[in-house]
Amino acid sequence: MSDKSVVLKTWLKLKNLPFGNWLFTKVVCFKAPYFGSMKPTVLDLRDGHCSAMVKNRRNVHNHIGTIHAIAQCNLAELCAGVMVDATVPYKTHRWIPKGMTVQYLAKVDTDVTAVAEIAMPRQWLDKEDLVVSVKLYNTRNELVFTADITMYITKKKEQKNKN
Template structure:
């Protein structure tokens, strides 16, 4: 049996289908419903990498008509979480978000694409703080937001019988 996560297995299955990225994104948003509020679209997923986009639409706007700061944080957390879930060896380790540091560099007045990426391959430790850098770009390819999301990685404990 493969040591690939269910998320990565699902991604590889769905991406071969018509509208596969859309279907995969719907599954992610069903599992974590709050992400659905911004209607994201996962573009790519592989070990150590995830990218997704959010359209510039009214539902994610703030009072000045640009993409809200919290929508940017949500997109960053979506990419980081999906990437970590697809990358951490699911049989031996688990993860949970621990903290986020966000930097708003410019108003976001276009669609926005997030990229979460960590160097691969890597060794997975127990009780490790993994800092996942996430960058958001507007459609002019300008960096508009950065975040460092700390994921707490631990080894799974064996269940006592």
């Protein structure tokens, strides 16, 4: 039996297929429908790393025609959540977002790519706050947004055998 999470196994099956990234992203957005509103695309996923992008389209704009601050937060949370889900040992641990601190560094007037990363390998504790750093870049490779997303990681309770 594989030690890879369902999310990571699904990514590995789909990533090299035609439209595999698109299909994987659709699966993620089916599971967490709110993310679908910004029409993201997951670009890469592995232990400790996820990248995703959102196109600069009117439906993610604010009143001045740039990508809305909350759309940037949503992309950061999507990236961090998918990465954590693919990385945390799914058989023994679970996670939930606990908080987010963000910095808006520049207007986002192009497509935007988010990168979420944590140091690997790592020791997973029974209970911890994992801070995931997420950085968003415009198409000129300029850093336009940063987020530190705190994920609450806990060990799953052991289930007793029912005979």
